[in-house]
Amino acid sequence: MNDAVPILMYHAIAHRPAPATHGLSVAPEAFAEQMELLGERGFTPVTTAGLGRAWRHGEPLPPRPVLITFDDGYEGVHRHALPVLDKLGFASTLFVSTGWLRGAQEESAAPDTMLDWGQVRELAAAGTEIGGHSHTHPQLDQLDDIRLRFEVLRCGEVIAEELGAAPVSFAYPFGYSSRRVRQAVRAAGFAQSLAVGNALARRRQGPYALERVTVRRSTGADEFVRLVEGRGVARNFARDRALTKGYAVVRRTRRAIRLLRT
Numbered sequence: 001m002n003d004a005v006p007i008l009m010y011h012a013i014a015h016r017p018a019p020a021t022h023g024l025s026v027a028p029e030a031f032a033e034q035m036e037l038l039g040e041r042g043f044t045p046v047t048t049a050g051l052g053r054a055w056r057h058g059e060p061l062p063p064r065p066v067l068i069t070f071d072d073g074y075e076g077v078h079r080h081a082l083p084v085l086d087k088l089g090f091a092s093t094l095f096v097s098t099g100w101l102r103g104a105q106e107e108s109a110a111p112d113t114m115l116d117w118g119q120v121r122e123l124a125a126a127g128t129e130i131g132g133h134s135h136t137h138p139q140l141d142q143l144d145d146i147r148l149r150f151e152v153l154r155c156g157e158v159i160a161e162e163l164g165a166a167p168v169s170f171a172y173p174f175g176y177s178s179r180r181v182r183q184a185v186r187a188a189g190f191a192q193s194l195a196v197g198n199a200l201a202r203r204r205q206g207p208y209a210l211e212r213v214t215v216r217r218s219t220g221a222d223e224f225v226r227l228v229e230g231r232g233v234a235r236n237f238a239r240d241r242a243l244t245k246g247y248a249v250v251r252r253t254r255r256a257i258r259l260l261r262t
């Protein structure tokens, strides 16, 4: 049984992304090359729901399983990624922040051009699983219980209204979760949820804390192959961990300042 599965985390796929999304974006040509590499190396993309189901029931996965995931809901996923996925017959998962997508439910300012629901439906029809990524993309672990419940439930409701089926997979905005956040996601009916760990996903991480690896604009072909094969992941991402730690300190400090003020 496959106990270590690479879950690739993509954001925007774009020629000229907005400055806010640039670092985590991938150029369309690089994305196409990365998908070809997966095919050449015998990887079989599965959806997040498929992985969750297999690990829950101890069922076999296809040879060399890999997950291709997109966060937030950028328009380039439809424009640039869908034709490539379609051509190769690759499954994927799109995690949408429902308040960011273009349309009636649009509620907060998105960082770049987002998908509309017609495009989301076309992705779903082509075999992309649509999962939840909150409603307005906050740091869920920083919210009070009422707001946390709203962010998770509203996201699931909007997807169910627009697509006619409730989503079963979730991805935490910024990768942040806590026991309380994981419980809220589970209570809202999601069967599995993805974090960001820059490590391969393993069954023992549990269905609500599966780790992903980040693909970014600076990820070259060689580094990409090392990532999906689980080689040198720790070394490549020592830099990220330092950043995450630094950010955690900033968050703690902000919180302390807030506490002092109230």
Ligand SMILES: [Zn+2]
Pocket (backbone or CB within 6 Å): 071, 072, 133, 137, 172, 173, 174
């Ligand atoms: Zn996000």
